[in-house]
Each structure stands twice: as structure tokens, then as C-alpha cells.
Amino acid sequence: MNPSPAGEASGSMHFVTDQNGYFADNYLVKPATGLRSWLYTLDHKRIGVMYLVGVSIAFALGGFFAMLIRLELLTPGPTVMDAMTYNRVFTLHGVVMIFLFMIPAIPSGFGNFFLPIMLGAKDVAFPRLNLLSWYLYLLGAAIAIYGMVYGGTDTGWTFYTPYSTTTATKVVPVLLGAFVIGFSSILTGLNFIVTTHTMRAPGLTWGRLPLFIWGIYATSVIQILATPVVGMTLLLVAVENAFGWGIFDPARGGDPVLFQHFFWFYSHPAVYIMILPAMAVISEVVCAFSRKNIFGYKAVAYSSLGIAFVGFFTWGHHLFVSGQSVVDGGIFGVLTMFVGIFTAIKVFNWTATLYKGSVAFTTPFAYFVGFLFFLVFGGMTGVALATLSLDVHWHDTYFVVAHFHFIMVGATVMGFLAALHYWLPKITGRMYSEGWGLVAAVMIVLGFNFTFIPQFLLGNMGMPRRYYSYPEKFWALNVASTAGASVLALGLVIVLVYTLVAIRWGPIAGRNPWNSRGFEWMTPSPPPVENFEKPPVFTHGPHEYTDEDPAFPAPHLAPEPKHV
């Protein structure tokens, strides 16, 4: 059944006859296959793939540090490292996961690959800028990793002053690394916004844009507006740390809380840089696997913009116990709840999308279910944290740790994994093993719950975060959390293994193995260098399954559908 991957379709015009097989003249082999052709490439798909490789390595590294943290917390006292090492490890975990993995993961990886395809465009608006953004990411990562290896920052990823400006460890390289990565983020955001505005194919009105585009677009807006602020802030900390200027350190006439305002003005919206793309992926996945148009297209699309907008006015909820005025606290509390409302709109609309659909329980759908679970609990605990008197107890405890891991690991990583499984056939032209996929998904979702539900309870008990040692009454729950983390890690390793196997030996997926009507499935798999055989014209919105659509022929030649 499987058409052979190469050879037969060697002519440049053969893709029509190769409708459901492996498209041989794809972007992976054209224009060349050498290393140089990748390093100098301007193809958004290749840049996206390089990003995916980069962020996956960062994810593995950050996960390794996470396991070190959990290992150290296995006993109340010192377990495998000293306090200074522990402090460096949790800083590394935060910095790597946030700046090197989560912020670029979906927008720069999957966004780069799919945004132009979904728009019916040949590439992004500024291909050279796109490549520059990738090299800035690499440069920033290299500087940050240098700082970690030689010196090892111990401030936590939040770099709170005056601790960060007085600590003996080397903070400056890590700050500069994050600063450079910030430029990468800004350039990518700028590129996506311009591309979305100027390069939509004929017929692709704003009302027909795939919801993935809406989510990436909202993310890009935040990246452009918020990232410069953190850039300035990190630079100020670096300058104060290096030259002793009095900006944040009160002993030199500075203001320590000013840093927190600056920092969270970026870093709270940054949470939405991490979660909006995951929501964007989920909007595609839920439609594809329920074969239904989204329930409330406008509500889902505009709520992304709503989150991006309101997200800029919620930073003060990180400062409820920092001496901020009570009135400010109240205002920030209410504004934070609006983020919860926009999220609730999405949750209800995704759920309602299943209504009258045709639901297939595949691996991406399993991650959708996991995503929904984590987002509902992560989101509701977020609103609970905005309820000011409750925050006083929970602030800086493991409750907060569990809450933001539900959002940032739970929801974002579920989105990332859903995207990986949903789009792997498009990116590589090959299919992963559905059986292993479901096994790993179940392990990841269960392992995740076992890791972080105990942490909610630890927070209720009052265990502060960033504790190297802890009183014995916190022991049992910490052991449970470490056990859960091991299952989670094993699940992720399984994903890594079968994905690598699938890339090399997986069965040919064909043009559209899911029989999805997302626009990216109109092209062959893997896509040609210029994305489409002929420039597409759009006559309707994405994910309409009411009748036959000539643009999406049923994949009769595809390998046996495993999801019936």
C-alpha cells in the first residue's frame, strides 16, 4: 500500500499522481540536503524544524534539572547536593524551561512551519529576519548556558532584586542571554504579524483565518509589546550587578519593588506567550478530531486578543504581599479574573465543539483532554489566587508552583505534544505509532497529576517554594510528587523514542492521514519548498465538514486509518 518515499516521484510535476503518498520533492531535500543548506536556509519550514529540534533539546535539559530538584526533595534534609547547588539547579530549570523551551516552542517551532502554510503563503514576510531570529535564539542560549556552567546563577528565574544585584554568583551572562533571546522573540512576533496582515491568500478573510493563526497573532502582539520591557529590566539588573549603580538596591538608593513591577509587566504577559499558542493548537486539534467547525469561532478568536490585552493589566497580582496599596491589589485582582473569563469562554466553546461531532480518540485528542483538565484546574486556581485573601496564604508556596505548572507544563506541554502528534505526519511525512502514543499520553497525564496535586496540598500546608530542606511533616507529599515526576519523565522519554523511530522508519502518512480540513492539509506531506502546488484560493473557513470538499479528498490510499 505504501508508495515508496523516493524515486517514483522524481519529476518536479509528479505531485498530483502522488496525492496520498510521500511527496518526494519536499522541503527536506530541496534545494539541497547538506548541512550548509540548512544553516543558510530561508525556508520557514526548515527554520521551524530547527527551532523544534532546539526547543526539544532545551526541554530535555530543563526536564533533567526538574528531576534533580525532585530527587533532592526526596528527603527533608540534604539528599544529593548542597544548598547552593540546589539553588542553581532550580534557577537553571526555570531559565531553560521558560526562555529556551516554552516561549519559543510553539510559536517559533510550529508557528514558523504552519503559519505561512495556513495563510496560503510561500513563506513569512521577512525570511532573512526569520533566520536571524533563529541565530539570536542560539546565541542567547549559548550565552545563558555559558553563564550557567561558569558561575551558575542562584537567583531563581525571577531575578528578584536586591538579591540578584548583590549575589556572589554570576548573574550577568544569564541576564544577557535572556536579553538576546528576547530580540529573537520580538523578531519572530514582528514577522508573524506582518505576514498575517499582508500575505493571506485570495479569499482568506480575517473571518476565515484558522484559529491557530489567531492565537499566534495574539501571541506575537504580546511578544512585541512586552519583551522590550523585560529586556530593559534585565539590562538594568546586569548593570547594577556589574557596576553597582543604585537602581533596585535600596542600600544604594534604589527601589527593590520597582524591579518586581518591571519584571512582571513582561513576565505575566509572558505566561500568555506560553499558553496562547497551546490554546491555538488545541483549537485546531479539537476541530480535526471531532470533525466539526468550532463552536463560536469569533468568541474563540477574539478571546485570544482579549487575553493578550488584559494580560498587560494584571501584573500587580504578583505583588499582593509586597506592600502594594490595597486599592491596587483589588484592581489587579478583578482584572486578573477577566483573563479567567476569556479562558472560560474558550473552554466552553471547545467542549461545545464536540456536540454533534464525530469524535475520534487519537493521541492528539488524548492530549486535548489532558489539556482541558489542566487548563480548567490551572485556570480556576489562578482565579482563586487572584482572590486576595487566599493569595496571602498561598503566595510563594507550593500552591503557586502547582498552579503555574498546571498552566505552563500541564496546558502548554499538552498543547506542544498535541501539535507534535497532529502535525508530525505533515512535517516528516511519516506516522508515529498510535498504540505507543496513547500509552505515553496516559502516563504523562497521570504522572503529571501525581507530581503536582501533592504540591497543591503542600502549598495548603504552608511549604514555601524554593526550599532546599523542609520540616518532616512535608515529607510524604514530596515523595509522592517525586514518584509522579518519574512516571511523567518516563512517558516523555517514550514519546522521544517513538518519535525518532517514526521520523526514520514510520509508515508513510500521506497527504492527510486525519482527513482533517485544516488548511495545512491541502498540501502534500512533507510540503514542497513553496508550500503549494498552485497558489490556493479560499472559499470557506477552516474545519467545515458539512459536505464533500474537493480540496480535501478522502485519503483512500493512506495507510489503514487507526482511528476509526
Add this chain to the structure above:
Amino acid sequence: MNELLRRLLFLPEQASEYARQVDALHYFVIVTTMVAAAGVFLAVVYFFVRYRRRGIDDRTPFVHPGFIHEALFVVVPLALFLLWFAIGFPQFVRLSLPPADAMDVYVQGKKWMWKFAYPGGPSSIDTLRVPANRPVRLLITSRDVIHSLYVPALRLKMDALPGRYTQSWFEADRPGRYEIFCAEYCGTGHSAMLGELVVMPEAEFDRWVAEQRRSELVASAQDAATPADRVLPAGNLVEQGRRVASEQGCMKCHSVDGSRHIGPTWVDLYQRREKLKDGTTVVADEAYLTKSMMDPAAQLVDGYQNVMPTYQGKLTPPEVAALVEYIKSLRTQVVRSGPSEGPAYESIPRR
């Protein structure tokens, strides 16, 4: 019911009425979260079973949401969230406004210990002794980096910031010993920066204070700590403040008899409404007094020259606390010792 839910949620003991009220909100929030989540998941499971896929080519109808659906999606969670806020915000306000008759304790965090000083009495390290059933106001600062005073049993937390004072208060009603944690990351000793809150029956506390004062008169003479510690061991903060003021030369510009000098007089300065150079007015509370020592030019009183140097780095936090306490004691009506004057902020009436 309270006890059952408290144990189910692993919450610590409740050492104050405030803690019990916050927990009641906690239960409400958790229960509504569980109900809402269960609703979403039951819907997903039902739709999955009812609308599971029958063939790869299934057609589905194009469903448009009615306005009523989207409106419900907004209004129902919004109403719920605002209800949470309507309960939680007043509790937060209450926590921020100490009653007028609260007893003051100065709290100072430093790497990696807590110091507690009583205006009329002794000071101690890592152990905070308070009487039960009496409101206690904490005036919190830090000597180095940011710390955060956290008493889980009171559901109370407040950051300790270098160079400024924050405040919080509580009224413990169950004598006992409770944990104090540092909740803001502050370095290698962060998790070892533990303290203890000892809530004592009132009579016992008063006896303890009297005893401490007696023994301190003896002890203070022998104490020769580092310069930074020099004001701490002695007993009375007001007395220490007077000494600091003379050592630092404050009296060259400020009077304690009400007369106008190079700077404003300190008599009746506390809680006075001062008109500033820029036309605004400010109440001279603890925060203003502290700020004026650290950054005198920032809020200059109208009619005075900007001649005062900054005392940033020259005064340690305990010295600042002592000076503030000394200024507070300079009143024309009555100079009280023991628990200090009213709070810096407006109070709420007590039940």
C-alpha cells in the same frame, strides 16, 4: 465540617478568627472549582460517547452558537469569580488595617534569621511571643534582601523589604506554638530561616515582658555586638532612638521642644499633616519618616531647604525603627511607654 475539610485540604491549624474566615472562603472556592470542572468533564465524556466517530468520512452539521450560549459562557463564570472576590477582598482589606489599640512589634529579617523587637520591652531572635486575644501589629523590614514573614497558622504573610516598612496584623486566639517561615527566596539559608510564633495567655505574656525588662537592664551593659547590632540588645526602643538621634547629629537641625530650626521639629510630628514643596500633603507616618531619612529630597516639607543628607547605609534598620519610635513618643499631650500609639493607617472599628 470545618475540621473535616481542613484535614482533607491539608490546611494547618487555625490560630485566629481571620484564619477560620479565610478557610471558609477556601472551602467555597474549592467546592465551586470541583463542581465546575466536573461539569466540563461530564460534558466531554457525554459528547464523546454520544458523538463518537463512526466513519472516517463522517459529515457533521455546521453549528452556530446562539447569543445566549456565549452570554452564558461569560456571565456564569464572571458571577462566580466576582462572588469569590466580594468575599476575599474585604478579608484582605481587614488584614491591611490594624485596629487602633494594636500592640506593635518590629520585625526585621536578615540572612537568615528573624528579629522581633517590642517598643516597650525586649527583643528576641526567631521567637515571636505575643499575647492571645490582643491585636498585634507587625512593622516589618529587612536588613539585606527581600524576605517574607509567613505564619501559615494565621494565614498571614508580608514581605520584609530593605529600606522601608510594611505592616500587617493579627489577633491569635489559641495559645500554642506555630511555625514561621521565610517565603521569599533569599539565598542558601532560605529554607533554614525558620522562626516560631508563641501565643501565650495574656497574664503569662505580661509576666514574661516584665521579667525580660528586668534581666535586660543587667544584660545590656555586657553586650558588645558588632556596630550594626549595637542598638538591638538594649530594652526600650524610645531610649535607643534618643541615643541614635544624638549620635547621628539629628539634633543639630531638628528640635524636640517644638521650636522651628533648620528642619521641622519632631514634637507632634508623627501623624501630622505636612504640606510639601510640590503642594501636596502627606501624613507623617512610619513610612514617610523612614523615607525622609533615606531620601530626604523626595518629599520635602514646604518652607525648608533641601540640606539634609541621606542616611541610607548610615542607619541600620533597627536604628531607623528606634528613631521612628522616638519621634512617635514626642507628643505634647502624653508620652506613653509600653505599647505604642495608634496605627499609621486608618483603623477599622473592632467588634
